[in-house]
Amino acid sequence: MKLLKTNKLAFGLILSFSIVLLETQENFAQSGFFSKKNKLKQYSTVGIGGGSSHYFGDLSPYGYFYYGLITNVRWNATINYTRQLSPQIAARVGFTWARIAGDDYTFSQHNIDKLFQPFLRNLHFRNDIKEFTITGLINLLPQYSNGLRGRSFITPYSFIGFGFFAHNPQARDVATINPATSNILLGGWTNLRDKQTSGQGINPTYPKAYSLIQPVFPVGLGVKIKINEKFNLGIEGGLRITLSDYLDDVGNSDYPDPADLVAVSPLSVAFANRAGEDYSAFTGASRIAQFADIATNQLSLATPGTPSSNGLAVFGFPISERGLPKLDSYFTTQITLNYIISSQVKCPPIK
Numbered sequence: 556m557k558l559l560k561t562n563k564l565a566f567g568l569i570l571s572f573s574i575v576l577l578e579t580q581e582n583f584a585q586s587g588f589f590s591k592k593n594k595l596k597q598y599s600t601v602g603i604g605g606g607s608s609h610y611f612g613d614l615s616p617y618g619y620f621y622y623g624l625i626t627n628v629r630w631n632a633t634i635n636y637t638r639q640l641s642p643q644i645a646a647r648v649g650f651t652w653a654r655i656a657g658d659d660y661t662f663s664q665h666n667i668d669k670l671f672q673p674f675l676r677n678l679h680f681r682n683d684i685k686e687f688t689i690t691g692l693i694n695l696l697p698q699y700s701n702g703l704r705g706r707s708f709i710t711p712y713s714f715i716g717f718g719f720f721a722h723n724p725q726a727r728d729v730a731t732i733n734p735a736t737s738n739i740l741l742g743g744w745t746n747l748r749d750k751q752t753s754g755q756g757i758n759p760t761y762p763k764a765y766s767l768i769q770p771v772f773p774v775g776l777g778v779k780i781k782i783n784e785k786f787n788l789g790i791e792g793g794l795r796i797t798l799s800d801y802l803d804d805v806g807n808s809d810y811p812d813p814a815d816l817v818a819v820s821p822l823s824v825a826f827a828n829r830a831g832e833d834y835s836a837f838t839g840a841s842r843i844a845q846f847a848d849i850a851t852n853q854l855s856l857a858t859p860g861t862p863s864s865n866g867l868a869v870f871g872f873p874i875s876e877r878g879l880p881k882l883d884s885y886f887t888t889q890i891t892l893n894y895i896i897s898s899q900v901k902c903p904p905i906k
Contacts, residue, residue, distance in 0.1 A: 597638065597639055597640060597641075598638075598639050598895060598896065599636065599637065599638050599639070599895075599896045600636070600637045600639070600787060600893040600894060600895050600896065601634075601635070601636050601637075601893065601894050601896065602633075602634065602635045602636075602637065602787075602789060602891040602892060602893035602894070603633070603634050603635075603891060603892060604632075604633055604789065604889050604890050604891030604892060605630060605631055605632040605633060605889065605890070606630070606631055606633075606887060606888040606889040606890055607628050607629070607630060607631070607887065607888045608628070608629045608630060608631045608653040608654060608655050608885055608886070608887050609623055609624050609628060609629075609655070609885060609886040609887070610623065610627065610629075610655035610656065610657050610682075610802065610803070610883070610884075610885050611623050611883065611884050611885065611886070612657065612800075612802055612803045612805070612881070612882075612883035612884070613657075613678075613800075613803055613805040613806075613878040613879055613881075613883070614657030614658065614659055614662060614673070614678060614679065614680065614803050614805065615627070615657050615662055616879075617881065619662075619665070619670075622662060622665045623662075624886070626661060626662050626665070627656040627657055627658055627661055627662070629653070629654040629655055629656050629681075630653075630654055631651055631652060631653035631654070631887050631889065632651070632652050633649055633650065633651040633652075633889055633891065634649065634650055635647050635648065635649035635650070635891070636648050636649070637692070637893070642694070642697075643693060643694045643697075644691070644692070644693060644694075645691070645692040645694075645712075646689070646690070646691055646692070647689070647690045647691075647692060647714075647716075648687075648688070648689050648690075649687070649688055649690065650685070650686065650687050651684075651685075651686045651688070651887065651889075652683065652684070652685055652686075653683075653684045653686060653885065653887055654681060654682070654683050654684070655681070655682050655684060655802065655885050656679075656680065656681040656682070657679060657680055657803050658678075658679035658680075658835070658837040658838070659673040659674060659676050659677050659678050659679060660674060660677060660679070660835040660837060660838060660840065660842065661679075661835075661837065661838060667845060667849070668853075671849045671853050672870070674842075674845065674846075674849065675830055675846075675849065675866065675869065675870035676829075676830060676870060676875075676877075677829045677830050677832060677835070677842065677862070677866075678726075678803075678805060678829055678877075679726055679727070679829075679835075679836060679837040680724045680725065680726050680747065680803045680804055680805075681724070681725055681726075681744070682722050682723065682724045682725065682802055682803070683722070683723065684720050684721070684722045684802075684885070685720060685721045685722075686718060686719075686720040686771060686795070687718050687719055687720070688716045688717065688718030688771065688773050689716055689717060689718060690714050690715065690716030690718075690773060691714060691715060691716060692712050692713075692714045692777075693712060693713050693714070694710055694711070694712050695711045695712055695713060696710065696711060706779075706781050706787075707781065708780070708781045709778060709779070709780055709781075710778065710779040710781075711776070711777070711778045711779075712776070712777050712778070712779065713774075713775070713776050713777075714773065714774065714775055714776075714777065714791070714793065715772070715773070715774045716772070716773050716774075717770065717771070717772050717773075718770070718771050718772075718773070719768060719769065719770055719771065720768070720769055720771050720795075720797075721767060721768050722767055722769070722802060723746055723748065723767055724746075724747045724748065724801070724802065724803060724804040725744040725745060725746055725747060726744070726745060726747055726804070726826055726836070727741055727742045727743065727744055727745075727836040727837060728742025728743055728745060728825075728836065729742055729825060729829075729832055729836055730742060730832070730834040730835070730836045730839050732834075739834055739839035740839075741836065741839055742836060745822065745826065747804040747826060748764070748765065748767065748801075748804065749820075750819065750820060750822055750823040750826045750827070751764070751811075751816065751819050751823055752804055752811075752816075752823060752826050752827040753801075753804070753805065753806045753808045753811060753827070753877060753878065754808060754811030754812075754815060754816070754827075755801075755806065755808075757811065757815050757816075757818075757819065758815070761808070761811060761815075762806050762807075762808050765799065765800075765801040765806070766799075769797055769798060769799045770797070770798055771795050771796070771797050772795070772796040772797075773793045773794070773795050773796075774793060774794055774796065775791055775792050775793025775794055776791065776792060776793075777789060777790060777791025777792070777793075778790050778791070779893075784895070785894060785895050786892065786893065786894060786895065787892075787893040787895065788890070788891070788892060788893070789889070789890065789891040789892075789893055790889075790890050791888070791889055791891075792886065792887070792888045792889075793886070793887055793889075794884060794885075794886050795884055795885045795886070795887065796882075796884055797882060797883055797884055797885075798882060799882065799883055800878070800880070800881070800882050800883055801883070802883035802884075802885070803883060805877060805878040806877075806878050807878055807879060807880035807881075808876075808877055808878060809872070809873070809875065809876055809877060810827065810828055810871055810872035810873065810875060810876075810877045811827055811872070811877075812872060812873070813827075813828075813872060827877075828867060828871045828872060828877075830862065830866040830867055830869070830870040830871045831862055831863050831866040831867040831871075832862055832863065832866070833861055833862050833863045842862050843861050843862065846859070846861060846862045846865075846866065847859040847860075847861070850865065850869060854869060856869070
């Protein structure tokens with residue numbers, strides 16, 4: 556069923572992109588795109604910029620997307636090359652390095668009564684995404700002139716594209732207490748895929764191992780602002796639709812059997828189920844008081860205990876789902892400074 560849904564999504568994205576290409580081809584034909592006159596008025600830009608990155612997935616549910624826009628916000632940096640092909644159409648190739656992050660403890664603090672289950676699960680991650688995309692840009696307002704000098708002061712546009720990204724989700728080791736100062740010491744970062752935390756790849760009863768290279772489909776809106784004859788300022792927001800459920804290393808599966816994980820690595824057991832940690836490994840905050848409140852008021856336990864004494868019993872193998880069957884995505888905002896390269900070649904004067 557999950558594969559069927561994934562194939563439908565991929566088909567829909569490819570169909571949408573094909574429609575855009577057909578409309579673009581018609582626009583080219585009507586505007587004389589292939590004429591020599593139009594070609595002389597084309598120009599290119601190179602841009603550099605950055606902005607924010609926002610993750611949506613198992614640790615930042617789509618049902619609370621507004622929390623995802625303001626929780627665990629990270630950064631991105633980008634460079635691109637854009638070719639203005641006609642007054643309405645442009646093509647862009649770009650590379651973006653985006654860091655995304657998610658944390659059950661931080662997210663649950665928005666509404667602990669409704670989000671007590673993510674609090675009990677207590678997973679977290681960060682992921683550096685290196686994304687290469689080819690994108691089509693379509694101006695949303697009519698452009699009545701071509702070339703550099705005919706650019707509008709403000710030009711809103713939409714975009715859709717496709718590409719690939721490389722990624723590698725990580726998580727912190729268990730937080731510890733410094734015995735000399737009683738301060739919380741955060742652990743270092745560990746790559747999660749090799750730990751097979753969802754059981755992926757251990758045997759046929761578990762999910763298959765996920766790839767660290769995945770397709771991506773960026774869609775969004777933006778605006779170009781003319782600064783002067785040589786520079787544009789670009790502001791845009793775009794959703795990156797992926798076909799992966801493992802940007803956060805949490806897929807659609809139950810908790811794997813610890814006995815199976817031990818054969819992979821003792822660390823695999825620790826990273827797969829973090830419900831028994833007294834302190835948030837992501838922030839260092841104590842989970843003890845809120846755990847006791849949830850165990851008493853939400854779970855009606857007579858003896859709540861602490862996460863380290865009772866967390867695995869109330870949330871974990873073999874009774875709980877580790878993740879849900881929805882694909883992950885991320886959203887970026889970007890501000891770019893674009894330098895304009897004229898394609899016009901000036902002929903020397905005839906003497």
